[in-house]
Amino acid sequence: MPLSPHDFWQTLAPAGTYPAPDDPAGHIEGFPAHLPDGRELLLPIRVLPGDGQSAVASLIVNQASFAVEDALAGALARLLSPHAPEVIIGVPTLGLTLASNVARHLGHTRMVPLGTSRKFWYREDLAEPLSSITSPTHGKTLFIDPRMLPLVEGRRVAVVDDVVSSGKSMAATLRLLGKAGVSPIVIGCAMLQGSAWRHSLADWADRIVAPLATPLLTLAGDGRWRPAQAASGTGPI
Numbered sequence: 001m002p003l004s005p006h007d008f009w010q011t012l013a014p015a016g017t018y019p020a021p022d023d024p025a026g027h028i029e030g031f032p033a034h035l036p037d038g039r040e041l042l043l044p045i046r047v048l049p050g051d052g053q054s055a056v057a058s059l060i061v062n063q064a065s066f067a068v069e070d071a072l073a074g075a076l077a078r079l080l081s082p083h084a085p086e087v088i089i090g091v092p093t094l095g096l097t098l099a100s101n102v103a104r105h106l107g108h109t110r111m112v113p114l115g116t117s118r119k120f121w122y123r124e125d126l127a128e129p130l131s132s133i134t135s136p137t138h139g140k141t142l143f144i145d146p147r148m149l150p151l152v153e154g155r156r157v158a159v160v161d162d163v164v165s166s167g168k169s170m171a172a173t174l175r176l177l178g179k180a181g182v183s184p185i186v187i188g189c190a191m192l193q194g195s196a197w198r199h200s201l202a203d204w205a206d207r208i209v210a211p212l213a214t215p216l217l218t219l220a221g222d223g224r225w226r227p228a229q230a231a232s233g234t235g236p237i
Helices: 066-083 094-105 146-152 168-179 202-207
Strands: 030-034 040-047 054-057 087-090 127-130 140-143 157-164 186-193 212-214 217-219 225-227
Touching (some): 066 094, 066 186, 087 146, 127 168, 140 168
Antiparallel strands (some): 030 040, 127 140
């Protein structure tokens, strides 16, 4: 039975529940992503703007069940743990939910959130334009609260976002942190989507970890979606 939109992201299934990502039969409305322990999460296929021939498997963390969110945060925390981060920085908007959970899994008492809502005490020299694959034309500005700087200065920082796709949002985040004199030791996300991020984040390829990875999908003549390239998500990627 086809899933309703609100049914996705709610359940982790045992290994082997869904067809393999590279199954020759292709996929219709859902694409399976695999956690490092083999459990599977069925993600909705979202057609990208354009000619309708390309799509991605979508993950929206704050629409996931608490059980799925907690599993993703725990898996990401285990991948970040060898880097011994002292501070987790969360990237808005959806990365904030994940970052808070990851920080808890790592035993931290708080995390440092970046923001896109400008407060009157924010500084223009601590701001950076922001765009992403899901909102390419919606102009936003990314800020770090100046009052948070003592928490990150000279610390081992990990940056956490929900999904890295084009890499543009994360690249903007790294530029902003550079303005603040912060050089993260590692980037973590719940899912790496496609491979376009490798261009924007080429210098970081060996310092990005993610428990999930999904490929860009292309539409075949039979109306089914198949991977355009391979992806693996046991990080580093």
